[in-house]
Amino acid sequence: MRTHAAVLMDFEAPCALTELELHDPAAGQLVVRTTAAPFCSTDWMGWRAMRRKVPPVVLGHTAVGVIESTGSAVTDLQPGDRVLIAGTPQCGECYYCLAGRPDQCSVLLDGSDPVVATLNDGRDVRAAGRVGAYSRHLLVDRIQAHRLPDSLPDATASLLGCGISTALGAVNVIAEVQPGQSVAIVGLGHLGQWCVQAARLAGAGQIIAIDPNPARRSLAVDLGATDLVDAGRVDPVEAVRSLTGGRGADVVLEAAGPDLATRQAVLMARRAGTIVLMGVAHSATEVQLPQLQLTVFGKRIVGCQNGQITPDVDMPRWIGMLERGELDPSPILTREYALDEIDTVLRRSMAGDDLSGVFTSF
Numbered sequence: 001m002r003t004h005a006a007v008l009m010d011f012e013a014p015c016a017l018t019e020l021e022l023h024d025p026a027a028g029q030l031v032v033r034t035t036a037a038p039f040c041s042t043d044w045m046g047w048r049a050m051r052r053k054v055p056p057v058v059l060g061h062t063a064v065g066v067i068e069s070t071g072s073a074v075t076d077l078q079p080g081d082r083v084l085i086a087g088t089p090q091c092g093e094c095y096y097c098l099a100g101r102p103d104q105c106s107v108l109l110d111g112s113d114p115v116v117a118t119l120n121d122g123r124d125v126r127a128a129g130r131v132g133a134y135s136r137h138l139l140v141d142r143i144q145a146h147r148l149p150d151s152l153p154d155a156t157a158s159l160l161g162c163g164i165s166t167a168l169g170a171v172n173v174i175a176e177v178q179p180g181q182s183v184a185i186v187g188l189g190h191l192g193q194w195c196v197q198a199a200r201l202a203g204a205g206q207i208i209a210i211d212p213n214p215a216r217r218s219l220a221v222d223l224g225a226t227d228l229v230d231a232g233r234v235d236p237v238e239a240v241r242s243l244t245g246g247r248g249a250d251v252v253l254e255a256a257g258p259d260l261a262t263r264q265a266v267l268m269a270r271r272a273g274t275i276v277l278m279g280v281a282h283s284a285t286e287v288q289l290p291q292l293q294l295t296v297f298g299k300r301i302v303g304c305q306n307g308q309i310t311p312d313v314d315m316p317r318w319i320g321m322l323e324r325g326e327l328d329p330s331p332i333l334t335r336e337y338a339l340d341e342i343d344t345v346l347r348r349s350m351a352g353d354d355l356s357g358v359f360t361s362f
Helices: 041-047 154-161 163-174 190-201 214-223 236-243 259-268 311-323 339-351
Strands: 002-007 016-022 029-039 063-070 082-085 115-118 124-127 137-141 145-147 182-186 206-210 227-229 249-254 269-277 300-303 333-338 356-361
Touching (some): 002 339, 016 339, 029 082, 029 154, 041 339, 063 154, 115 137, 124 137, 145 311, 154 333, 154 356, 163 249, 163 269, 163 311, 182 236, 190 249, 206 214, 206 236, 214 227, 227 236, 236 259, 249 259, 259 269, 333 339
Parallel strands (some): 182 249, 269 300, 333 356
Antiparallel strands (some): 016 115, 029 063, 029 137, 063 082, 082 145, 115 124
């Protein structure tokens, strides 16, 4: 079928708004008409050749839409169903899914982005994150789709597949934040702000929000932060230690990405504390850490691919929390856009002007 998409043809060049010939769905696939797709900072990193993308490629790794057609093996969803398409699949058959770690599902991480369409000149077009959300129609696997209630607006629901799932997974699944614990959050972009909310809901006794941006620090207070640190004016490591009786935080959630922020996150955790690393940078980035922090001080440093969630179990939980109003998306959903504004959205995201810009017109 013919569809319309924003295609990255060359790195750091404007995305081309063009027609594509979308492939027919295989047995376990769906064709979904997109109604909302958030723009993530990892997408401008892909645009800048930092995330191993291969042009031509459609960026975007989560979306909301309505099913238009299904492959022959899809029996539990049908055309007209409204679904969230998440970038992390759960095949239920690979080594990692069977070991209880579907965040590492081989369908996602053992292969390259799939070819889903063809340009008019015959070139193959890939879908970033197995979604390629910045397109009027998506060709995706059934194992990425989650049924949505009618009560959730499209733009709000689209945030579930990236920021919400990653942050709530970091707090509840990985760090297992307990009531009364101290939690430090490094970086207050969309991911950090969801972490503030998740830590509050988990009953954290102290939520220390760290960012040089005063507007983002102010928003963190509204969402539940108890203490603020201006990382542009003071040493955040010393500030967190001072706020926690000299020990450091029980849990540190790093949502900033650069090497310095990662190092600071490790240093500001108490002995035997937990550090969850969520931020990403260039795919070749390396981090240097003091060995003493990892050995004698017994700190636990954990990676966070999509919050280490089990999608079939956890996604319905997050959907329910959003539906009941336990999570507040209103200050994080910065602005809605049309797809033809993609280059504006990309540059606003790079500049930190948007927390979450969402495409709602395709």
